[in-house]
Amino acid sequence: MSDVITGEAAAGSAGASTAAAPDGNGLGTTAPAAQPMSGSAGIAGGVSAAAGTSSAASELGRVAAAVAPAPEVVLETRDVNVFYGDNHALHNTSLAFHKGEITALIGPSGCGKSTFLRSLNLMNREIRGCRVEGEILYGGRNVNTREENLYELRRSIGMVFQQPNPFHKTIYENIVFAPKRHGLRGKDNLDALVEESLRGAALWDEVKDKLHQSAFSLSGGQQQRLCIARTLAMHPDVILFDEPCSALDPISTLAIEELMHSVVRDRAIVIVTHNMEQASRVSNRTAFFYMGDMVEYGETDQIFQRPRDKRLNDYLTGMFS
Numbered sequence: 001m002s003d004v005i006t007g008e009a010a011a012g013s014a015g016a017s018t019a020a021a022p023d024g025n026g027l028g029t030t031a032p033a034a035q036p037m038s039g040s041a042g043i044a045g046g047v048s049a050a051a052g053t054s055s056a057a058s059e060l061g062r063v064a065a066a067v068a069p070a071p072e073v074v075l076e077t078r079d080v081n082v083f084y085g086d087n088h089a090l091h092n093t094s095l096a097f098h099k100g101e102i103t104a105l106i107g108p109s110g111c112g113k114s115t116f117l118r119s120l121n122l123m124n125r126e127i128r129g130c131r132v133e134g135e136i137l138y139g140g141r142n143v144n145t146r147e148e149n150l151y152e153l154r155r156s157i158g159m160v161f162q163q164p165n166p167f168h169k170t171i172y173e174n175i176v177f178a179p180k181r182h183g184l185r186g187k188d189n190l191d192a193l194v195e196e197s198l199r200g201a202a203l204w205d206e207v208k209d210k211l212h213q214s215a216f217s218l219s220g221g222q223q224q225r226l227c228i229a230r231t232l233a234m235h236p237d238v239i240l241f242d243e244p245c246s247a248l249d250p251i252s253t254l255a256i257e258e259l260m261h262s263v264v265r266d267r268a269i270v271i272v273t274h275n276m277e278q279a280s281r282v283s284n285r286t287a288f289f290y291m292g293d294m295v296e297y298g299e300t301d302q303i304f305q306r307p308r309d310k311r312l313n314d315y316l317t318g319m320f321s
């Protein structure tokens with residue numbers, strides 16, 4: 001479910017989306033399931049566990065790991081509920097997203113993954129009859145208020161959609177469109193941003209000689225990387241990916257996954273995917289949704305290798321899809 005946002009709905013989304021389109025680990029290894037705000041509890045546990053080890057070196061190593069600073073929380077939700085009219089689609093969801101980490105949202109169709117993802121940059125606001133309750137903390141500040149400047153927010157929390165959606169413009173213009181609207185001027189600055197963004201999206205070498213051709217002259221996978229470059233041009237702190245590879249072939253899919261790893265260092269990434277192999281390949285942490293509930297959350301290895309909840313286990317073993 002990802003095609004509900006069109007036109008101005010995505011305005012300003014870090015330039016990622018239709019952006020007012022002119023046309024057209026380190027922690028929580030012992031954290032229990034459903035305890036999304038992992039952090040100091042895991043650290044305390046690690047230190048006390050280290051006290052009983054015999055080898056001084058390994059003890060030191062454990063203590064060092066245990067006291068390593070927790071990754072910075074960039075974005076966090078507290079008790080988020082989403083309603084479409086009378087349909088209470090998402091229940092009391094609290095999750096934290098960390099700098100330098102990719103979090104995968106998985107679960108059967110209709111369980112609320114995209115609904116939750118869209119709430120993170122208030123994209124659900126664009127859906128008539130949709131109501132989002134609870135706190136969405138960006139940089140520690142609740143942005144789920146009527147006063148929030150959506151245009152600015154979506155510059156910091158960008159979104160990449162299932163279908164590549166470049167503007168009907170040149171490759172170059174796709175990158176600079178939103179930054180220009182945000183005031184960036186000067187050919188040198190714009191040229192530098194185009195190169196930096198396309199390099200960031202691993203597309204520069206393929207398009208550097210045809211920057212002024214239509215974005216639609218690119219393949220589907222290239223278009224998706226262009227959309228990612230467009231997002232990167234706004235230097236977002238968070239990028240939301242809604243099934244970004246479902247329309248792509250396996251090679252383009254791998255290219256996008258590599259790209260995510262290369263750009264996550266300075267930001268948090270959240271990805272909705274139906275592809276369990278992709279989720280286990282690409283993410284540090286995974287949250288499993290079922291019928292509007294966030295049922296289990298943990299490090300991706302634990303979720304896939306040692307699921308605790310029976311519904312998650314059944315889902316992973318193909319009992320339902």
Ligand SMILES: Nc1ncnc2c1ncn2[C@@H]1O[C@H](COP(=O)(O)OP(=O)(O)OP(=O)(O)O)[C@@H](O)[C@H]1O
Nearest residue numbers: 001004084089108109110111112113114115116127
């Ligand atoms: N635009 C909308 N208007 C009304 N109801 C919606 C809308 N989008 C989603 N819903 C409802 O919210 C619930 C969760 O849907 P959502 O698309 O978030 O699930 P999902 O897990 O992302 O599904 P899928 O994997 O099929 O994309 C469903 O009951 C769905 O019908």
